[in-house]
Amino acid sequence: MSDRFRRGAYYTLLWSVSLLFFTPVAWIIMSSFKTREEILATPPTLIFTPTLDNYIELFTQNQNFLQQLGNSVVMSLSAVVIAVLVSFLAAFCFSRFKPKGTNFLMFILLSIRMLPGPAVILPVFLMFANFGWKDQHIPLVLFYAMFSIPFSVWILKGFLDGVSVRFDETGLANGGSWFHVIFKVVLPQVKPGLIAAFIFNLIFVWNEFLFNFVIGGVQTQNIPYALAVGTYSDGGLNWTFIAALTSIYILPPVAFIYLFQKYLLAGMTFGTVRGEV
Amino acid sequence: MAQPSSLLNDRRTLVFVLLAPVLAFFIVFNTIPTLWLLGLSFYNYSLTSGMPPEFVGFTNFVNIFFNRNGIWSDLSRTFIFVACAVSLQTLLGLMLGFLFWGSRNMPGRRIALTLLFTPMVLTPVATGTFWRFIYDPTFGALNALMGLFGATEPINFLGDPTFAYWAVLAVDCWMWTPFMTLMTLAALGSVPKAELEAAEVDRLTWFEQLRLIVWHHGKFILMLGMLLRTIDSFKTLDLIIPMTNGGPGQQTRLVAVELNKQAFQSFNMGWSSAYAVLLLLISIAMTSVFIHVLNLRRRRERS
Numbered sequence: 001m002s003d004r005f006r007r008g009a010y011y012t013l014l015w016s017v018s019l020l021f022f023t024p025v026a027w028i029i030m031s032s033f034k035t036r037e038e039i040l041a042t043p044p045t046l047i048f049t050p051t052l053d054n055y056i057e058l059f060t061q062n063q064n065f066l067q068q069l070g071n072s073v074v075m076s077l078s079a080v081v082i083a084v085l086v087s088f089l090a091a092f093c094f095s096r097f098k099p100k101g102t103n104f105l106m107f108i109l110l111s112i113r114m115l116p117g118p119a120v121i122l123p124v125f126l127m128f129a130n131f132g133w134k135d136q137h138i139p140l141v142l143f144y145a146m147f148s149i150p151f152s153v154w155i156l157k158g159f160l161d162g163v164s165v166r167f168d169e170t171g172l173a174n175g176g177s178w179f180h181v182i183f184k185v186v187l188p189q190v191k192p193g194l195i196a197a198f199i200f201n202l203i204f205v206w207n208e209f210l211f212n213f214v215i216g217g218v219q220t221q222n223i224p225y226a227l228a229v230g231t232y233s234d235g236g237l238n239w240t241f242i243a244a245l246t247s248i249y250i251l252p253p254v255a256f257i258y259l260f261q262k263y264l265l266a267g268m269t270f271g272t273v274r275g276e277v
Numbered sequence: 278m279a280q281p282s283s284l285l286n287d288r289r290t291l292v293f294v295l296l297a298p299v300l301a302f303f304i305v306f307n308t309i310p311t312l313w314l315l316g317l318s319f320y321n322y323s324l325t326s327g328m329p330p331e332f333v334g335f336t337n338f339v340n341i342f343f344n345r346n347g348i349w350s351d352l353s354r355t356f357i358f359v360a361c362a363v364s365l366q367t368l369l370g371l372m373l374g375f376l377f378w379g380s381r382n383m384p385g386r387r388i389a390l391t392l393l394f395t396p397m398v399l400t401p402v403a404t405g406t407f408w409r410f411i412y413d414p415t416f417g418a419l420n421a422l423m424g425l426f427g428a429t430e431p432i433n434f435l436g437d438p439t440f441a442y443w444a445v446l447a448v449d450c451w452m453w454t455p456f457m458t459l460m461t462l463a464a465l466g467s468v469p470k471a472e473l474e475a476a477e478v479d480r481l482t483w484f485e486q487l488r489l490i491v492w493h494h495g496k497f498i499l500m501l502g503m504l505l506r507t508i509d510s511f512k513t514l515d516l517i518i519p520m521t522n523g524g525p526g527q528q529t530r531l532v533a534v535e536l537n538k539q540a541f542q543s544f545n546m547g548w549s550s551a552y553a554v555l556l557l558l559i560s561i562a563m564t565s566v567f568i569h570v571l572n573l574r575r576r577r578e579r580s
Contacts, residue, residue, distance in 0.1 A: 040415075097288065107564060111564040114512075122549055122553050127309065237406075246403040
């Protein structure tokens with residue numbers, strides 16, 4: 001009996017910690033169901049009649065919003081699909097053939113992700129401005145793909161190193177081409193790595209602001225861009241808009257970490273640590 | 278007999294074909310721009326003046342080094358930020374990680390962990406924006422909460438020079454403590470159960486168990502986590518832009534914030550390039566340390 005009680009107390013404690021970390025997010029989600037007066041009330045109101053007006057207004061009154069949301073979805077998906085595919089080939093090459101300079105290339109790849117954002121984007125900005133690529137979807141998507149490659153290569157190489165070379169040899173000995181070996185034999189075995197790379201980079205591009213701001217523009221703007229430049233402020237910040245917007249925008253990443261919790265660790269450490277929590 | 282795929286069976290061709298796309302991406306979007314950056318760091322070039330770039334040698338670097346309130350104060354601010362963030366997050370993360378260690382069978386564990394891990398996958402710009410809402414001196418929730426505990430004067434967390442830096446740091450800790458918890462859980466998960474049971478049989482104290490077994494197996498993952506946090510917090514920018522954008526004064530002006538301002542608000546391209554080159558050197562140094570630790574781990578696993 002006392003053991004059961006202790007267990008109950010322990011679980012309650014864990015749940016409280018989790019809820020404590022979630023409180024600020026819960027607060028913003030709660031605020032999105034308030035009217036403007038309730039949001040700006042002092043002291044803040046805890047009891048109120050929830051209203052969906054903010055969401056209705058967001059979808060109907062604001063043309064930009066749908067465009068920005070569409071940009072976010074299309075750009076992050078296409079960039080990450082390209083990046084993961086290309087990275088898989090390179091990671092396979094690094095893992096199996098270890099060409100000269102593999103370590104150096106892996107190092108260079110990683111160091112790009114270690115550099116503060118403005119330092120990465122500064123020369124790219126000059127290049128984009130000179131070539132007239134600014135504010136266009138395809139160059140921006142390709143840049144995002146480039147930026148998603150390093151971690152994808154690292155994650156996938158980690159997983160590919162775990163697949164025995166025997167599989168390749170068997171496939172080749174049985175008359176399969178390299179194409180067959182790579183896509184039919186090896187690819188299915190690193191599915192967890194592909195998912196980890198995909199999810200991790202998807203969350204990254206989804207959340208990315210600076211690059212979109214600097215080398216994108218009005219046509220390509222996503223939601224973080226809109227938030228940062230204060231698109232939704234007309235004399236002071238429009239908190240009802242922001243609360244509703246944020247609540248919608250953070251849903252996909254949160255859903256991803258619920259659905260793909262198994263892959264979270266591999267993604268967050270780009271494959272240097274594998275396993276589940 | 279020539280097979281249709283014989284070309285691909287030549288090793289060198291295959292290596293080239295597999296690597297070509299990634300190399301193409303990198304040469305276009307990284308190598309060329311980086312060389313451009315290196316070159317530009319020796320020029321005086323401002324986009325607002327409309328003047329063509331003018332070669333000035335090392336003047337930009339000299340200016341950066343000898344400017345009071347320049348890179349040195351930005352760097353010291355950044356490194357204090359990194360040191361505080363990493364140590365606080367590691368400590369808290371360790372505590373939470375150990376707390377969650379025995380929770381395999383907890384009802385709703387997956388939901389609880391999702392809630393706990395939420396802060397680190399949120400859009401940093403959105404996080405910064407809504408923390409500004411929570412920190413607000415007039416209608417913010419935090420001041421109201423402190424009012425309940427007897428605070429009389431509302432505090433302008435992000436506008437007051439004494440608080441702004443720490444307020445930003447607190448949000449960073451809120452965001453990234455879950456990451457260190459994740460790493461601690463992974464480190465603890467890598468400890469073999471059998472060894473712990475053996476230690477139990479041998480009647481080792483919990484401290485000896487911790488020192489001899491848990492630390493031995495878990496230290497590398499923990500170190501990787503700390504390194505990743507070090508590198509990431511060095512880059513902190515998205516979070517700061519909506520909260521303070523470097524202010525009040527320069528209280529929260531970290532290196533990334535300063536570079537962002539100089540490059541994309543003042544358009545001092547030459548000066549910014551030189552600044553970026555210096556940051557590039559720091560990043561390369563940090564990457565080397567990271568790879569070194571990673572190799573230590575690999576070597577140990579093999580032996």
